[in-house]
Amino acid sequence: MFEWVRRQLDKIGSPTLDWVQVEVTTHCNGSCIYCPRTVLRHTWPNIYMPIELFSELIPFLKYTDLVYLQGWGEPLLNNDFFEMVRICKDLGKRVGFTTNGMLLTEDTIQRLVDLQLDIIGISLAGTTARTHNQIRKGTDFNKLISHLERLCKIQAEKKTEVPAVHLAYLMLKSNFHELKEILPLAKRVGAKQIVASNQTLIVDPRLSGEAIFNDTIRTDYYRKTLEEIKHRAARENIIFDYHGPGLDDASVGCRENVHRVCVINVEGEVVPCVFTNPVLCESRELGNAKPPCYIFNEQSLPLRGMSFGSIRNESLTRIWNKKEYAEFRELFDPETRRKPGQTRSEMPQSCVKCYKRLGV
Numbered sequence: 001m002f003e004w005v006r007r008q009l010d011k012i013g014s015p016t017l018d019w020v021q022v023e024v025t026t027h028c029n030g031s032c033i034y035c036p037r038t039v040l041r042h043t044w045p046n047i048y049m050p051i052e053l054f055s056e057l058i059p060f061l062k063y064t065d066l067v068y069l070q071g072w073g074e075p076l077l078n079n080d081f082f083e084m085v086r087i088c089k090d091l092g093k094r095v096g097f098t099t100n101g102m103l104l105t106e107d108t109i110q111r112l113v114d115l116q117l118d119i120i121g122i123s124l125a126g127t128t129a130r131t132h133n134q135i136r137k138g139t140d141f142n143k144l145i146s147h148l149e150r151l152c153k154i155q156a157e158k159k160t161e162v163p164a165v166h167l168a169y170l171m172l173k174s175n176f177h178e179l180k181e182i183l184p185l186a187k188r189v190g191a192k193q194i195v196a197s198n199q200t201l202i203v204d205p206r207l208s209g210e211a212i213f214n215d216t217i218r219t220d221y222y223r224k225t226l227e228e229i230k231h232r233a234a235r236e237n238i239i240f241d242y243h244g245p246g247l248d249d250a251s252v253g254c255r256e257n258v259h260r261v262c263v264i265n266v267e268g269e270v271v272p273c274v275f276t277n278p279v280l281c282e283s284r285e286l287g288n289a290k291p292p293c294y295i296f297n298e299q300s301l302p303l304r305g306m307s308f309g310s311i312r313n314e315s316l317t318r319i320w321n322k323k324e325y326a327e328f329r330e331l332f333d334p335e336t337r338r339k340p341g342q343t344r345s346e347m348p349q350s351c352v353k354c355y356k357r358l359g360v
């Protein structure tokens with residue numbers, strides 16, 4: 001009886017989500033220089049999401065059309081990754097994930113194509129091996145491109161266009177010039193979409209100067225170049241999207257679409273975005289006297305986790321409808337009638353001092 005009542009209550013106030021993001025592992029085979037996992041490696045919690053925990057989500061996947069299997073880590077390292085994709089596909093969902101591409105062996109590609117995975121995002125930090133490999137340490141640009149060419153070949157053999165290849169280019173001051181070569185590369189690997197993003201969570205203070213939004217003298221140059229690429233991409237039927245390049249201090253939005261999306265971290269915690277993922281702050285729990293920090297506007301600030309509950313002991317519907325979570329989302333709802341000043345004064349400090357709020 002109690003279970004029946006609980007199920008009925010779960011149906012009331014069911015959310016409609018643009019996508020659900022699930023962190024399936026925090027392990028990684030790369031050591032990108034800007035990644036919190038690399039910078040905080042001595043205390044980083046390396047965890048796999050067990051399939052049993054992932055299965056807790058099944059009743060709630062009906063609230064969304066898209067499941068994105070991504071957090072801080074390389075999803076293909078989770079041995080249950082293919083089973084997770086299969087579960088979502090059997091429920092009729094679109095499924096995507098982002099990878100560094102090192103584990104895209106022939107067998108893995110065949111399985112992903114056969115599962116009809118919808119989106120494969122490829123992380124890039126350069127269009128040459130020299131630049132990419134220097135930034136995305138532990139990965140190999142030439143190997144990555146040959147894996148993507150193999151994906152194209154297998155797609156042609158199987159007469160399918162899925163998964164769609166999306167390139168995710170991390171813009172830094174030192175690799176920005178190579179972005180000009182992104183279109184030939186996209187055509188070579190059959191990518192139809194490119195997103196040029198920023199280093200928005202800066203955990204290594206030495207990399208603060210690498211963020212292009214901090215290079216304000218050249219904002220116009222960045223903007224002009226990005227717009228030119230966007231126009232050229234449109235002529236090739238490739239979507240090119242970019243964030244920034246300048247900061248909008250007055251903004252009260254969030255690039256992460258947090259009012260219509262939720263992130264389930266590797267331990268089942270429901271969090272608004274990967275930047276507030278409690279795994280980033282884990283080292284405090286390990287008794288580390290010095291909490292991990294990030295850099296915002298030249299200030300060093302402690303990383304703070306934000307969780308609204310865990311799917312281990314509560315349903316996602318319940319968590320989504322909690323007063324504190326609803327109030328949090330209301331702050332980012334574009335339809336809100338609040339004044340920007342009021343919204344900013346009610347935002348958690350992690351959001352006020354977050355580059356994603358400033359539009360990059």
Ligand code: SF4
Pocket residue numbers: 253254255256258272273274275276350351352354355356357
């Ligand atoms: S503003 Fe930043 S910290 Fe706040 S929800 Fe958006 S991405 Fe997360």
